[in-house]
Amino acid sequence: MLIDSHCHLTYDKPEWGGLDALIKRAYEKGVGAFLTVGCSREDFKAVREDAESHNSIFFSVGIHPHEAEKTLKSFPKDSLIQELKDYLDHPKAVAIGETGLDYYYEHSPKNEQRDLFQSHIELSLELDIPLIVHTRDAEKETIELLRDVGQGRVKGVIHCFSGSEWLMKESLDLGLYISVSGILTFKKAEDLRHVVSKVPLDRLLVETDAPYLAPIPYRGKVNEPSYVVEIARALAELKGVSYEKISQLTTENCKKLFSKMGNFSHEFS
């Protein structure tokens, strides 16, 4: 069984034909569980509802770096932290995120991104719930904050990993996991394949980041959780192990990191 460790099911695309059909197609391919990720306050209720509607769906809540400015302008930070805590109290809320830094698009000012990322790290430590980290063109500051604020104790994953070998090594040093997306299958992703080939098997997760970033042979289409099969296949080939082995290991890693999933394992395995 595979787990899609990062998707956005609330972005409900017409191409999906509804959540039930989407999940059914994934089951048929051996994809048995899903982590749907909340990126803004508007998402929170919907990700929780999806998790409550299907045994196999889990959720996370956090503020994406793109949303930092808008969120801080419209809502006091103390209230936001309390709101996150209330959602994270739910048995199927398995992670905080996505959070992090995006200096590539810089849709929010850097200082506001850092401010919220720091708060998410602190909350992760306080509640002992792992972080889902988004980082783009901000490797050094991402690692600095995770190290300094996280005090070497914070758990989490670098989602949709597309960074340097340096980022990979620093993340592993901090005990973090590396999540591989459809980018791994792209023709021009030689550098990424080189870096991922060096990640130990016990630190890898797979994700679609659906509806974005469909893997080859679906590139350019709307992505969906069933396509995580293609990512696992590419990863198995890169690591020189069987597809079954990659499925088993990435699922184990996922349940280990997002440990609240374990309470439900009898229902989706």
Ligand SMILES: [Zn+2]
């Ligand atoms: Zn995402």
